Amino acid sequence: MPRFTDMFIAALRSDIRLEHGDDGCKGLAIRVTPAGKKTWAYRFKRNGRMQRITLGEYPVMTLGQARVAANKRTADLLEGRNPVAERQREDLAAVVSGDELTFDALADRFVQEHCKPRKKSWKDDEWVLKFAKKEFKGRIVSTIGRKDIVQFLRRLAKVSVRNANKTQASICTMYNWINLEDETIINPIARIPKLGGKEREEDRFLTDDELALLWPALIADDAPLTGGVGVALRLIFLTAQRPLQISGMRLDELVDLDGESPRWDLPASRMKRAKPHSVPLGTEAVKLIKMALALRTEKQTESPFVFPSPRDPGKPVDRHALSKAALRLRTKLDMEEWSPHDGRRSATTWARSMGIPRISTEALTHHAIQGSGKTYDRYDMQAEKRAAVEAIEQYVNKAIAPKLKIVA
Secondary structure, eight states: OOOOOHHHHHHOOOSSOEEEEOTTSTTEEEEEOTTOOEEEEEEEEETTEEEEEEEEEETTSOHHHHHHHHHHHHHHHHTTOOHHHHHHHHHHHTOOOTTTOBHHHHHHHIIIIIIHHHOTTHHHHHHHHHHHHHHTTTOBGGGOOHHHHHHHHHHHHHHOHHHHHHHHHHHHHHHHHHHHHOTTSOOTTTTOOOTTOSOOOTTOOOOHHHHHHHHHHTTOTTOSOOTTHHHHHHHHHHHOOOHHHHHTOBGGGEEOTTSSSOEEEEOGGGSTTSSOEEEEOOHHHHHHHHHHHHHOOGGGTTOSBSSBOSSOTTSBOOHHHHHHHHHHHHHHHTOOOOOHHHHHHHHHHHHHHTTOOHHHHHHHTTOOOOTTHHHHOOOOOHHHHHHHHHHHHHHHHHHHTTTOOSOO
16 A cells, blocks of 8 residues: 555546555545545444544545544544544534634535535535635634625625625625524625626627737746746637636646647546546647646646646646736736636637537537437537637637747
8 A cells, every 4th residue: 555645645546436545644545436536534443343434525634634633533542432433522513603613614614514415516615715714714703794704805806706706605605504503603794795796798708919919928938927827828718628627637637649639538527517528639739738847847747737736736726826817917918807717718709700610619618418419419529629629729820920820
């Protein structure tokens, strides 16, 4: 059995349900499913019978936290206590009042106990609450008032109106949820309007003039961007994929990069529709991916991600970093507002203008099949999707020519 490391855990994949034990911590194990779910467990023998306790899910529970939890259960065994009973007592004790419960702990409970079992989009709640957790880290829930949350949401709205509204909705639902358990915890932002205001209509796409201005700036030496973020933004435009998928691109998802039919195979666990998706890669997309790999620092060379986090190479760059980069760049270039997701809409629009059928762009963007085809149509449309990405590259070349080539 291996000795667990952060990089080993992040890279774990399995086609079957499989459990690995940690040589570095007695009893600690992690279970991996084909869908990519990873769950920490503690395995022990008591009264001649093997037993198992679920400790938490990765990455919500880190490797360090899992080892602490496992060592605690080992101490129970050595001192003659039943680890199962001790864990149950701790779970009961964890249900605390608003004078003891911190915002971070409440947010984690809300995601684990409410969002995950009920919402396919639970990762959206986890993502927006991450920034609220950072803002109110360690704060007791009862000490956080309406003014605190309102000021936080207004600052968030300056970067993204939509994210501010989504965060407000998640926080509001979270407080209403915990109030069912503890009536002393009152929702401080109940019945207030969306602080982000009216969201921009989802019809923004870049014009040819904007594209010619933006394209070289994404990878310019003086660009207000870090690492390979500019390359990641270019890839959104060239592949029509979601920013979250691009930022989390893994090396083991890339197939035949140096061959005739390079592609990017995303597992169901990484897709909004929870179905696997294969994205053909055009010539320029492959060049950009190789450029991103060349930009990685020495510390990041062993990372399983094409765009590793600058702080932790075992994790991908935060999707929010792409939004912040877009804000900095459009401010520098004095452009009208656009977001990374608008790159996906732009790419689809460009492909349609090049004569690509809508059914092909729908396949490339991985939108749900309508009608009976949802059940019976199993054709992967790989050839049609490849034609779409090639048409997008042709459109970009045409828009920026003759001043420069698609990759500087």
